[in-house]
Structure formats: C-alpha cells, structure tokens
Amino acid sequence: MKQFHIPMPVRYGMNTILIIALLLVGHLLMESGVLPRAHANNVIQVGFFIILAVSLNLTAGYLGQLPLGHAGFMAVGAYVGAIFWRSGLLPDGASIVVGLLFAGLVAALFGVMIGIPALRLRGDYLAIITLGFGEMIRVLINNIPTVTGGAQGLLGIPRHSSFLVVYICVVITCVAVHMLMKSRHGRAILSIRENEIAAESCGINTTYYKVMAFAFSAFFAGVAGALFAGNLGILVPGEFGFMTSINILMIVVLGGMGSMAGAVIAAAILTSLPLVMQGLAHFHVISYLPGASEHIVRYILQWIAQHRMIIYALLLIIAMIAKPTGLLGNYDFSLSRILEKLIRRRNVGKAEKGGADHG
C-alpha cells in the first residue's frame, strides 16, 4: 500500500498558520496586560534563550563540537545592538531590524575569527579555545569603557525587545536552522559530527563547514544578545561570563543534543522554572493539603525556586548517566509527521473494517 504523505505546500501552509496563530495569541496576551509583568518578562526571556539554545545546538548538537564561549558571541551582539540603538541613527522601526542584523553580522564575524584558528584543534582543545575567546571578549568589553561603558555598564538602551520582535526572531532562527539542517550543507555538518575523517575522505570540505556552522551559530547568538540588551535596557560585562555559556550549554544538553524541539522545550522549562515554582508555592490548592504537609510542599517549591542551579546540576549529572543523549535525544517534532501517522492509522482501520464487511 502506498503510504500517505501530506503534500509539501499543505505542510508549509499548516505551519505558517500555526505560527501566525501563536503570534496573535501571544501578542494579545502580552499587550492586553492579562499577564503580570514578571510573567511577560519571562516569556521574553524564554524567547532569547530559545534563540541561544537553538544556535548553540548547531555547533554542539549537529556539528558535534563543544563550544564553551557562546556568551562571548552573545556579548558582542548585545553591545553592537545596544550601541547602534542608542545612537538613534535610524527611525525606530528600521533601527530595530538594522540593529539586530548588524549585531548578528558582527557576532558572525567573531565566529569566523574563532572558527579559523579553532580548526586546527579537535574536541577538548577546541572547547578550551572557545572558552578562552569568550573570556577575552569579556575582558575586552570591560577595558574599553569609552565604547562599552566598562564595568559600570551601558545604560539607557532603548527597550526594543517587544514580544513581536522576539517572537519573529525566534521563528526566523528556528526556520533558518531547520532549513540549513535539511539542506545538503546540513547533511555535511552532520557527517562531520559522525566521523570527521570519513567525511573528509568523502570530499566534504570540513574546514569550510566548521567555519560556516560557527558563523551561523554566532550570528543568532548575536541577535539573541541584542534582544537581551533591548529587554534589560542596561548591560554589564559580568552578565556574559563563563557561567552564562554553561547555562546555555545546559539547556542544549538537557533538551537533547541535535534536537531543536528539545532545545526549545528545555529553554522554556529551565528559564521558567523559578517563576513556576514560586507560582505553585502560592497556589490555592496547596492550602487544602492536610496539616504540616502544606508547609513542607510550599517550602520545597520555594527552595527549588531559589536554588535552581543545584537542581539543574543534579539533572545534568543524572541525565548524562541515565540518558546521555538528553531529554529528546535527536528526535525532532514534526506536526505533519504526527498528522500523517494519525491519518494512516485511520486509513488502516477503515481498510480492515471494509475487509470484514466483504468477508
């Protein structure tokens, strides 16, 4: 029996409608003021952490390297975007777009700069050199106060990171990375992860693809950085230390290296965890719990909200021991695939029924 496939245009149409519907719902929720400020801010934060995680996933998950300096690219993008926006060269609307592009491009340039020397190195050494570059960027930002405000920070950045802007950036990032990975370039990147020497002997220019993956990844990290700046309104170099890089890596690893759906889900969960726990602790239902258990549950929830890093670290260790491929492994969510499966199952059911009638 020929398997049922949803035709390509229908798939694209379906996904586009879904994206627009989500945008409308989100926009309505955010702008109408139904959501409290903290929650609205959390949604924005989830947005740029998704971009950071998806972009890191490109080098960590698909290319199979371990970059430890993602916060460095984010910092470059954040400062470039912030300085551009502060200068007020263009009217607001154009300024947002150009600023984001500019932030991404400069960060990508840094990505290429790091990618080229890193090419001679493999595995652990590459991890170290990216760590070194990340720290150097932070030291650099700290020490050119005339441009970046130094350790005091850069103030008065226009708050450009509205839900609309962040959402569109998230969608563009996910679509771009998805399309890259479905193309022949994406397959080349995957082959480098699987076996670099074998890939090279098959005629894949590993140098070129490694630099490309680094540049792509840095571009989106830069965009996320600019969004970060536009959300906070103030930048201090301390924000972009080694721990931030590790935080992003943690999202990617827990979500599943090489799974975009995993990166998105993990970014949402890990970023919202403190807020959710705090919210649960004040939830009405808990007060119906009998006796002392009410206080215990509340205490535990609040403890998790305050010490989330301990939980994350434990999760990271347990995940590596129990399921080293992360939450979703390299499974990726596809709406059309699920629909196809459902339709096929129904068709099979019908066919069996039809057969029984005849017999």
Added chain:
Amino acid sequence: MLYVSQLINALQLGSIYALVALGYSMVYGIIKLLNFAHGDVIMVGGYIALFSLTALAFPPVIAALITVAGCTLLAVIIEKLAYTPLRFAPRLSLLITAIGISILLQNLAQLIFTANPRSFPTQMLIPAGSITLGGIQLGFVPLITIFASLLSMAILTFLVQKTKLGKAMRAVSEDMGAAQLMGINVNTIITFTFALGAALAGVGALLYAAGYPRIEPTLGMMLGIKAFVAAVLGGIGSIPGAMVGGYLIALLEVLVISMGLSQWTDGAVFLILILVLMVRPTGIMGRIQMEKV
C-alpha cells in the same frame, strides 16, 4: 630589588598553578577527561582548611592533613559516583558531567557557606615573619609555598617514575586495554590517579588560601580555569608540562600586572593560550597523536 620580589611573587603563584595543573593533567592523561570539578575541589579544600583551623582549632599540621585527606576523599567520591558509570560513554558526556559536578559543588557551597567571602587566618597556618637574604626580604608564606610545592612535585615524580603503582599509571595512560590485559586493575589505577591529583589540589588549596586569604564559593572557578590553561599550555597529559605551564602562566600574569595592566591579566593568559595552541596544537610538551578512523 623590585624584580626579585616580582619574581618571588611569580614563583609563589606559579607553584600553586603548577600543583593544580598537575591534577588536571594526570586525569586527562589517564581517562582523557577535562576534570572541570578540579577547581571546585580546591574551593572545598579552602573551606575545610578554614574550619579546621578556626572552628575546630586544630594545630596547623593536623589541619593541613585533614584538608589534603578531605580533598582526596571528595575526588574519589566524585570519581566513583559520577565518572565511573560513564567509563565507556562518549567523551563529551563525561565532560558535561564534570561541568555538572562543578556547578553542583559551587552552588552547594553557596547554600551552606553563603556567597559572602570569608578571610582566611594565614597566621594560624604559617607564622608571620620573614628572613632577609642579601638585602632581600623573603616572607615565610611565599617561601613555604615554593618549597612545599617543589617537595610535592618531587614526591609525585618519584611516585610516577619509580614505584610499581606509577608504572601501572603510565601503562594505563599509554593504552588502557593493553594495561588491563597485562593484569593491571584499571579501575584502581584511575581512582588512585584522581586521589593523587586531589591530594595535590589539597596542598594547592592550603597554599592558595595562605597566599590569597579570601575563601568564597567561586574561588575554584578562575583558579581552576587558569591552572587548566597552564596544563593545556604545557601539554595536557604531561607532568613536566603542567609544571612548566604553571610557572609560565604565573610569570606572564606578574609581568602584565607589573606593567600596570592588571585588568588585562585574564585576557593575556587566554591570548597566550590561543597563540600557543595555534602554533603547537598539543601544547609545549604534549605529544602529537595521529587520529585514525
């Protein structure tokens, strides 16, 4: 005179870096793991030293022994709980686990001891005072630091080069499978390597706390990263390389600070690392390994 005192500074700092770098290097040499948690073992060692000197009021020698033993025990527990189950997992998973342990230790320390830095009573460990040699004043702290680390490194070199255990260590790092076939208990050797590295870290923790008396949960992070850079610079996996790398990094730092550019020290350290790795991708004394499919 100024140069000599700067040199003493560099030697003091370099001794500590070298001790810590040795821990990274030995572990890498044997299971190819960048042990990110090493710096945080030192942080825990700093707290153990602090409390055994102040709260428990032990004499310095006992406190030092407790610190070294505590660090060793911690490293062995970490190795058994977190690294042994991943012996045959991809190396990336192992590295991520090490990062997880590092974050866990830092945050647990923050939970237990709060994030506020505590000052370390150096005088209770090493008496204040100095000797004058040819017009140069030498404090007891740098002198003992340099002497103690040289002694530790000499003991380590003896252990690795002259004893049967050391021979087994070198064999496992050369070829784990072949060593196992020769009747070497690989698990014991790996645990021993971790213990040895952590014991050196314990000594490093004492000397670091004495020289830079400020104990805080993030203490291990920058110290760890610098020592780790030293190990990579010297050629990770090589014991003399780690020593050379440690002293080189310290010399560079002191040089940059004495030029009045103290804010750029971290940058300079990483710049040198990148430059060296670009010219010699396996560090100064590392062996270049061919990779096969």
